[in-house]
Amino acid sequence: MPTTGERQWLIRAQSADAVRRQNLGRALLRGLFTESPFHIDVFDAQLRFVAQNARRLKGFRDQDVIGRTMRDVAPAGVLDMAAFEARQQQVLATGEALVATEVRARDSEAPHRDQAFSETIVPLRSSSGAVIGLAHAVFEVTDRVRARERLALVNDASAKIGSTLDVLRTAQELTDVAVPLFADHAFVNLLDPVFGGEEPVLGPIAETVPLRRAATSSTPESPTEVVVATGEVDSFTSGPGALFGRALTTGEPLFLTTEQVIAELAPVDPRRAALVREYGTHSYLLVPMFARGAPLGAAVFLRFRRADPFEADDVLLAQEFVARAAVCIDNARRYTHERATAMALQRNLLPQQLPLLRAVETTSRYLPAGGRAVLGGAWFDVIPLSGARVALVVGDVPGQGLHVAVTMGRLRTAVRTLADLDLSPEELLTHLDDQVSRFQDERGEGLAGGAAGTSCLYAVFDPISRRCAMARAGRPPAARLSAEGKVELLGLPGGPPLGRGGAPFESGEVTLNDGDVLVLHTSRPEETAKDSAGTDLTWLREALSEPQLAASPRLDGICASVVRRLPPSRPQDDIALLVARVRGLHPDRHITWQLAAEPEVVGEARALATRKLAEWDLEELEFTTELVVSELVTNAIRYGSPPIQLRLIRDRGLICEVSDASSTSPHIRRALETDEGGRGLYMVAQLAQLWGTRYHARGKTIWAEQALPTAVTP
Incomplete structure (x- = not known):
């Protein structure tokens, strides 16, 4: 070997395939590690950094991490270090990779924001198969996670908002969905007409239109002080240039910081302005609520516990489930309005006030079907007749709904008209049966056939003779409670329901004493619904047998006792009850x-x-x-x-x-x-x-x- 120091060359020949494989291996290593879009860390068995690619995470750029652990180099508070090391130890112990674990971390450069990462930990093995290290591949998925969370919140809002046709309940469901996943505190203010179930204000919003608090929700850690109670007018919503008025006029959401909120509140309510600063509210989002082009109110979302403020995507999310709530609130408002209109119709079709008569003292009860405010066909009436006589009536058109209530009103009017002709009870029911048959022949929508099966009991008391004549069509018999406390069912002749055909109607007479009480009702218990006579009236006997009733000077106690003991009726049946104490003319x-x-x-x-x-x-x-x-x-x-x-x-x-x-x-x-x-x-x-x-x-x-x-x- 030469020692002169001259440069020497060693030439080794390789096949072209071997060279291509080496180049491909180096390119593969460079692509998977150096140029990878993932941040990759390599750890030894002691969890110390061995290698790291160039895509470092925030907070790690200027640190030499080789030979140190993650606990040594990670910024404080960014990672849940115990959970991180537990995942590493799990892969070391089992030799099984953890793939696409979702990990949350705090953004070291923006502490108010959370970040989400997809973390994969792969074991590195020696030629003998032993795990000698770990390779971490980490990729930020914050945007994807937030999009998924927002979609879940929208789905949650769709499922939970609008479960009832109640304006206040729907508003409460909106705030409950938003807290705590979206905001720390939320409330809904509705325009005064909408709060009461009336039509919303159309056209430009007047600055003086008050808004009432409809719902409020807060996180458990929120202050417990109630600033505006449900049903109260929010003073922040009215006045010249009010924040809510501007939002409802423009239709655009308003995004305010702490100082902006305080500046809006201070002139109107200084105490609330001080509370905003005290509680640390840093993000305030007001979203106007519209349905069918008409303003309903606004929803407000606040953050003071969560560090991150509302962003543009949060505004879109809030608009999404506020729009959902607006449709449900408008439906509930329309239902409330229509129900109030229907109930007003029902009340107007029934006697507004029973007449004060010398021959009878009367009181009544009307119970809507199933305890709910739905229209039914039960009615009662007290009709003064000639000669100081009095007619007592109860009846029931089968079914429920507007057409049933209208049919009931028509039949009640027919009974009063026939009563003015001073017909006997059986004649009156005969004429009423003809009238029901005419209803069935009519072609008016909702009326054809709607009156068939109507039941009616018509009684006439003459205070001079003290005789009471009765006829009934498909109704249970009346009951008498004597002044001595004796209960008796007046088993006078009965007939079939009106409009069904059958035997002619008959009447019977009974002599009544001063102080006797007649009880007429339309209850049809489920177990006796097939029996038009309603023979199973044990419950009525028991209700009238209470010892204090006979001696009581008031009829309200008898009504209350009968109502308490009413057996379960079919859900679609409403009930009318008429109680009358008779006395003869001196x-x-x-x-x-x-x-x-x-x-x-x-x-x-x-x-x-x-x-x-x-x-x-x-x-x-x-x-x-x-x-x-x-x-x-x-x-x-x-x-x-x-x-x-x-x-x-x-x-x-x-x-x-x-x-x-x-x-x-x-x-x-x-x-x-x-x-x-x-x-x-x-x-x-x-x-x-x-x-x-x-x-x-x-x-x-x-x-x-x-x-x-x-x-x-x-």
Whole structure:
């Protein structure tokens, strides 16, 4: 070997394939390690750095890490070091790689932000197969993770917002979804009309339109002080140039810092401005809420526990689930409005106030189907009749919905009209059955067939005879609670439901004593729904058998007892309950005379009526009463048949009745100047407040009622 120091060359020949393989191996190593888009670290078995590619993570650029552990070189607080070393030890011990583990770390250059990494740890083995080191491949996936989290939040909002048709509940679901995954505190303010279920304000938003707090949610670590309670007007939302008014006018979200929020709050509510600074609120996002082009309110999101502020992507996310909530709130508002309208219709179709009558004291209850505010077909009524008599009615159109309620209203009107004709109970139900059949023939949408199966109980109480006549169509019998506490089901004849055909209707009579209580209801328990008569009324007997009820002067206690013991009904059935305490008319308040069918008796009838009016201190009505008595008695003598009867009744008004055995009905007409008669009933109609004719088994009764003088007690 030469020692002269001259350069020597050693030439070794290799095949072209070997050279290509070497070049490919070096290129592969350079591509996988040096030029890889992943940050790659190589550790020995003692978890010390052996190698690191050029793509260093933030915070590691100027450090010499070879021979040191990650715990030695990582910035404080960036990694969960215990978890990191545990993963390394797991791969060393098992020899199995951990692939694509999602790891969270704090951004060393922006401490308020979190970063997400996908970490893969691969064991490095010697020729003998022993694990002698680890290779880490780390890739930042923060954007992907945040996009996934935002998508999950949107999906969560879609699933949880709008579970009910309640405005406030929907607003609460919005804030519950946002906290704590999106914000530390969130609240929803709704325009005052929207809060109440009314139509939203259209056109430009007036600066004076108040917004009310509809919902609030906070993280458990948030301050517990309530600044604005649910239902209260938020003072921050009104006034010249108010923040909420600007957002609702422009329709764009507002993104504010701490100082901007304080500057907006300080002139309106200094205390809240101080709380913003005290709690460390650093990010404030206001998103206006619109549906069908109309403003509903706004949702506000705050961050003070989370270090990272809202970003542009967060604004888009907030707009996404606020838009979802806006649609649900608008649907809930429309439902609330429509329900309120429907319930107003229902209330107007039912009696607004039961009349105050001397013959009966009444109270009622109406229970919507299933305890919810839905329209049903149950109704009740108390109808004053001629001769101080009173009609008591309960009925039920099957089903529920607007068309059922309208049908109920039509039938209730029909019952009142037929009652004014003074028909007997069985005749009234016969005419009502015909009316239901006509409903079925109508082609109006929602009405055809809607009244078939209607049930009705119609009772007429006469306080002079103390007799009560009843007829029922598909209804359970009425119950009587006597003044002594005895409970009895009045098993009077029953008939089929209206519109179903079948046997003719029958009525029955029962004599009632003063203080007896009648209970009429429309309940059809599930177990007896197939029985139109509803024979299983044990629950009603038990409800009326409570010892304190008979002695109680108030009917509310009886209503409450019956309602408490109502058996489970079908969910679609609403229930009407009518309770009436009856009392007869005192003998001093009515008198009856039998008259001969002779013209001379007319003067005698006037004299009898005049003397009775003097006893009742009703001399003020003598003139008109004499005219009414003269005309009615004269008509009975001329056109009727004996026996003739005159009756005076002092009730709410002064009632004059003349009865005869003829069923021929007189007709009112305007007499001509050349006519010698025909003015009698016309004069009666002019002098009396009300007048009419009712028929009975042996003739008819013509009656006229006059109002009592204002100074006289009814």
